[in-house]
Amino acid sequence: MVNIVLAGGGTAGHTSPLIATADAIRERVPDANLVVIGTAKGLETRVIPAAGLRLELIPPVPLPRKLSPELAKVPFRVVGAVRAAKQVLTDARADVLVGFGGYVSLPAYLAARQLKIPVVVHEQNSVPGLANKVAGKFAAEVCTAFPDTELPRSEFIGLPLRPAIAGLDRAAEHDRACRVFELNPTMPVLLVSGGSQGARSINNAVVDAFPKLLAEGIQVLHVLGQKNFTNETVEVTDAETGAVYRPVAYVDAMEDAYAAADLMLGRSGAGTVVETAVVGLPSVLVPLPHGNGEQARNAESLVQAGGARLLADSACTGAWLTAEIPRMINDKDKLAAMSQAGRELMPNDAAGVLADRVLALAGGGGHTR
Missing domain, CATH: 3.40.50.2000 (Glycogen Phosphorylase B;)
Incomplete structure (x- = not known):
């Protein structure tokens, strides 16, 4: 059994590529165990269950876009969220965590790192968010939707889209x-x-x-x-x-x-x-x-x-x-x-490419490219 946890929420910008990637994984490995980490404040409470995916909620951790005094409060807010994310990852017996950015992703990334679970990051904007900047430093794979996104060690694959x-x-x-x-x-x-x-x-x-x-x-x-x-x-x-x-x-x-x-x-x-x-x-x-x-x-x-x-x-x-x-x-x-x-x-096969990278890290096969 392949166990994959996906993290991303808040807006359709995060949930849509997540769902497209999950669908591509299920197409390749129909019995894959997929769990999504989200928060109660985002669009994910509606669209993730509607897509037939299991949703587990953790406390939201708003992240400032730029360096500011608010940034100093983040570590205290993150502690409880990381603890909750670790529980989800442990219960799911996660082989890989795939993150799409947004408030929910940073605690999930940090929890996966502590548990030594491989992390795959997908950044959908040309200007990367803080969570993906942090995770990009230790992720096994960093993928981007745009060719000019400035993330170290990243590869441009496009944006996962619905078929x-x-x-x-x-x-x-x-x-x-x-x-x-x-x-x-x-x-x-x-x-x-x-x-x-x-x-x-x-x-x-x-x-x-x-x-x-x-x-x-x-x-x-x-x-x-x-x-x-x-x-x-x-x-x-x-x-x-x-x-x-x-x-x-x-x-x-x-x-x-x-x-x-x-x-x-x-x-x-x-x-x-x-x-x-x-x-x-x-x-x-x-x-x-x-x-x-x-x-x-x-x-x-x-x-x-x-x-x-x-x-x-x-x-x-x-x-x-x-x-x-x-x-x-x-x-x-x-x-x-x-x-x-x-x-x-723009490539039109990003969902499949990302699914294959994730499954390769999880040891679940996928199509070699």
């Missing part, structure tokens, strides 16, 4: 996907999404711009985010062109939205950058202007490769969109080149 996205053929699925959203498959589609919570500046710019985009014959599939979708949010059809503005609160199957679209406007969270590159969807990326700059860094490699265009949040206006989006979306040769650049930059 529906990793294997998406946008051209083959385009007409079907357009029907899902009641869009005309013969007209260009701009997909707009600011992530699961939406993005106010992007949403406002699109609301200003969409009447002119519709008049140009460009359809808009606008994922607003649940909190931004109100009773006043209505779809609009241009009487002259027949182009539709289709607002939705949330999309469960983003592969359908990617397949329907010709171009995407969105934030540059790690998941969005990697997924659009892997499926070959050209994008205009608008990094979140706050935080530690990780979203701007996430976008860099794809922009430099020619698969995306960078747009500052302050420049994301209705006027910019009405001037530039029609030029981009109607230039089929340029879109094809951007699509190819994205696919060439």
Whole structure:
């Protein structure tokens, strides 16, 4: 029996690659014993059980992003969490710990080190988090989602993705996907999404711009985010062109939205950058202007490769969109080149690669690469 513990939580940025990796492990070793360490404060309490994985909770340990007085409190907070993580690892008889960062990972990493259990780290952002920086110093394997992530001894493998996205053929699925959203498959589609919570500046710019985009014959599939979708949010059809503005609160199957679209406007969270590159969807990326700059860094490699265009949040206006989006979306040769650049930059098999590394350390086989 192969016993593997996975740690990661808080946001979908940590849980989604964790679940994709767990699925790849189960595909290779169906009877593998998988346990996930999380906290009660994160998204994992919902999505991990829904994925058919066993979840064990430990106390949360918030980690400051930068050196600050708060950092001095971390060791005291960590002690109880490490003790709880050691209990989970011991009860699971863990052969390997796989960590994806976030608050829950540091105690798990430290517990595994004390128990002499091999650690595999996956960092999904270009700017590594504190937990993965610490674990990177002693981990058996350190893998990254971006080629420019600065972690010692790390290897770029890409981001573990669901098979529906990793294997998406946008051209083959385009007409079907357009029907899902009641869009005309013969007209260009701009997909707009600011992530699961939406993005106010992007949403406002699109609301200003969409009447002119519709008049140009460009359809808009606008994922607003649940909190931004109100009773006043209505779809609009241009009487002259027949182009539709289709607002939705949330999309469960983003592969359908990617397949329907010709171009995407969105934030540059790690998941969005990697997924659009892997499926070959050209994008205009608008990094979140706050935080530690990780979203701007996430976008860099794809922009430099020619698969995306960078747009500052302050420049994301209705006027910019009405001037530039029609030029981009109607230039089929340029879109094809951007699509190819994205696919060439980002591997689509990271979940399998990571699963194989983990199973090799656990002595459970996997596919040699």
